[in-house]
Amino acid sequence: MAKWMSVAQVKEKIKESSAEEVTASYLEVIGKSKINGYVTVSDKALEQAKKIDEEGHRGPLAGVPIAIKDNISVVGLPNSCGSKILEGYVPPFNAHVIEKLLAAGAVVLGKTNMDEFAMGSSTETSHFGPTANPWDLERVPGGSSGGSAAVVAAGEAPFALGSDTGGSVRCPAAFCGVVGFKPTYGAVSRYGVVAYANSLEQVGPLANNVEDTAVLMDVIGGYDRRDSTSIDSKTEYQKALVDDVKGLKIGVPQEFFGEGIHPDVEKAVWDAIHKCESLGATWEEVSMPNIKYALASYYIIAMSEASSNLARFDGTRYGFRENAENWHAMVSKTRAEGFGAEVKRRILLGTYALSAGYHDKYYLKALKVRTLVKQDFDKALSKVDLLMAPTMPNPAFKIGEKIEDPLTLYLSDVNTCPINLAGVPSISVPCGFTDGLPIGLQIMGKPFDESTVLRAAYTFEQNTDYHTKRPPEVA
Amino acid sequence: MITKEDVEHIGWLARIEINEQETVEYMEKLNSVLEYFGQIDELQTEDVTPTYHVAEIYNVFREDMVEECLPQETVLANTENKQDGAFRVPKIG
Numbered sequence: 001m002a003k004w005m006s007v008a009q010v011k012e013k014i015k016e017s018s019a020e021e022v023t024a025s026y027l028e029v030i031g032k033s034k035i036n037g038y039v040t041v042s043d044k045a046l047e048q049a050k051k052i053d054e055e056g057h058r059g060p061l062a063g064v065p066i067a068i069k070d071n072i073s074v075v076g077l078p079n080s081c082g083s084k085i086l087e088g089y090v091p092p093f094n095a096h097v098i099e100k101l102l103a104a105g106a107v108v109l110g111k112t113n114m115d116e117f118a119m120g121s122s123t124e125t126s127h128f129g130p131t132a133n134p135w136d137l138e139r140v141p142g143g144s145s146g147g148s149a150a151v152v153a154a155g156e157a158p159f160a161l162g163s164d165t166g167g168s169v170r171c172p173a174a175f176c177g178v179v180g181f182k183p184t185y186g187a188v189s190r191y192g193v194v195a196y197a198n199s200l201e202q203v204g205p206l207a208n209n210v211e212d213t214a215v216l217m218d219v220i221g222g223y224d225r226r227d228s229t230s231i232d233s234k235t236e237y238q239k240a241l242v243d244d245v246k247g248l249k250i251g252v253p254q255e256f257f258g259e260g261i262h263p264d265v266e267k268a269v270w271d272a273i274h275k276c277e278s279l280g281a282t283w284e285e286v287s288m289p290n291i292k293y294a295l296a297s298y299y300i301i302a303m304s305e306a307s308s309n310l311a312r313f314d315g316t317r318y319g320f321r322e323n324a325e326n327w328h329a330m331v332s333k334t335r336a337e338g339f340g341a342e343v344k345r346r347i348l349l350g351t352y353a354l355s356a357g358y359h360d361k362y363y364l365k366a367l368k369v370r371t372l373v374k375q376d377f378d379k380a381l382s383k384v385d386l387l388m389a390p391t392m393p394n395p396a397f398k399i400g401e402k403i404e405d406p407l408t409l410y411l412s413d414v415n416t417c418p419i420n421l422a423g424v425p426s427i428s429v430p431c432g433f434t435d436g437l438p439i440g441l442q443i444m445g446k447p448f449d450e451s452t453v454l455r456a457a458y459t460f461e462q463n464t465d466y467h468t469k470r471p472p473e474v475a
Numbered sequence: 476m477i478t479k480e481d482v483e484h485i486g487w488l489a490r491i492e493i494n495e496q497e498t499v500e501y502m503e504k505l506n507s508v509l510e511y512f513g514q515i516d517e518l519q520t521e522d523v524t525p526t527y528h529v530a531e532i533y534n535v536f537r538e539d540m541v542e543e544c545l546p547q548e549t550v551l552a553n554t555e556n557k558q559d560g561a562f563r564v565p566k567i568g
């Protein structure tokens with residue numbers, strides 16, 4: 001069986017053989033993995049596939065295997081969020097996106113590695129050790145959905161789900177040479193996804209191509225009353241797959257090509273913009289002056305929300321507990337032992353930013369800056385249909401290279417986190433290589449205009465071959 | 476700038492035990508991040524309204540309906556620390 005298959009090819013294979021055989025072949029590839037992409041491989045996957053064979057392949061994803069980030073709840077599989085504090089925890093309910101996937105007939109292969117509680121851009125802060133980038137095993141796959149991106153790039157799943165709070169789907173997609181999509185805030189239910197920063201995050205697909213991304217969006221998107229920020233946009237994602245960008249106006253924000261950008265990244269992204277121009281689109285430079293303040297605003301808001309969200313991990317109801325003489329000591333010791341260094345730093349900074357005397361200076365100020373960043377997007381997108389820029393200013397870095405200095409690592413999110421502040425949709429698609437490492441083109445659109453974003457991404461993909469390249473080290 | 480006492484105080488607020496050596500490490504790393512955050516002070520924001528989230532929906536209500544919920548045993552299944560259908564924790568003080 002071919003190692004890398006599109007979802008359409010997987011479905012063809014299931015027709016020729018069976019869902020059980022297809023799942024077995026993915027499990028075999030996973031068994032030989034060199035990348036530590038999975039935290040848990042499901043012991044129920046084969047059984048699930050067999051049942052789908054018996055029931056006659058009903059549903060748009062009947063028998064198609066998928067990998068799930070380890071912060072999205074699946075009944076019966078541990079949900080660790082890459083943390084010791086959730087040791088032994090098995091969710092008793094499915095996330096909304098999992099209910100949808102199971103109803104569509106998908107087979108969950110397992111749960112993928114991630115930065116602890118999705119806090120990171122390298123998948124190095126996981127309690128289960130780092131995941132390797134399939135293109136260079138000494139490099140990070142990006143993060144925080146590094147496991148999901150890496151297993152897709154390595155042919156260990158046809159596609160996967162991640163979550164994107166400040167770039168956590170798009171960053172690993174760019175670093176691993178796959179497609180990663182963050183939908184508009186509200187387009188996909190967050191019910192059953194462990195919260196890091198609620199006002200910023202969305203669940204999003206990681207796939208080998210734009211078509212598979214749209215296939216997955218058609219299954220997971222839509223209204224869910226259990227998420228009070230859920231919005232029914234009624235988007236038909238696969239209908240957006242039109243190979244035509246004639247007449248589309250592209251904005252190129254200079255602020256996304258800032259100091260420290262790798263020259264090959266800059267060139268690859270401009271080549272992509274010119275490619276779209278040759279296919280009938282037009283482009284113009286746009287100015288977004290508040291983008292340079294987005295990173296600070298993003299981190300203050302994310303840490304503040306995290307300090308509140310992660311208060312629930314206290315050793316009382318599930319996971320790891322450190323025993324002590326009284327409740328305060330039990331909780332304080334449990335959290336000291338159960339959380340890793342980066343998670344503790346973010347909780348402490350978030351607590352500080354919300355504490356009496358500092359709330360207005362940090363948290364409230366960051367929320368006001370968020371308004372200005374949002375206005376930059378509104379203004380730019382009132383003149384053009386899309387924005388194009390690099391997803392990441394640099395290719396994947398070495399494991400261990402940035403982990404000691406939190407600020408250096410935060411700075412790598414400079415082009416991805418503004419999108420979460422504004423809530424707009426954004427996709428990363430492969431657009432080139434530098435020294436054998438993939439480069440990602442980021443395409444951003446208006447809120448709930450996923451169709452135009454997918455159309456541009458699809459057209460670019462149909463007219464280039466970057467998405468067909470496979471990492472030689474895991475071939 | 477965060478002082479050693481600040482680190483101890485926020486450690487207590489966040490219920491994360493921090494030892495003497497960690498206090499100094501946190502102080503250094505947190506201060507370098509806070510210094511970076513300081514750049515937003517450059518912006519004039521007196522007349523700007525804060526954005527808590529971008530979804531243009533407010534006050535989502537629903538009917539108060541009786542629905543099926545998870546059985547008590549299922550909810551308690553993730554811990555050894557339970558007694559008489561409740562979670563068991565050490566005394567507060």
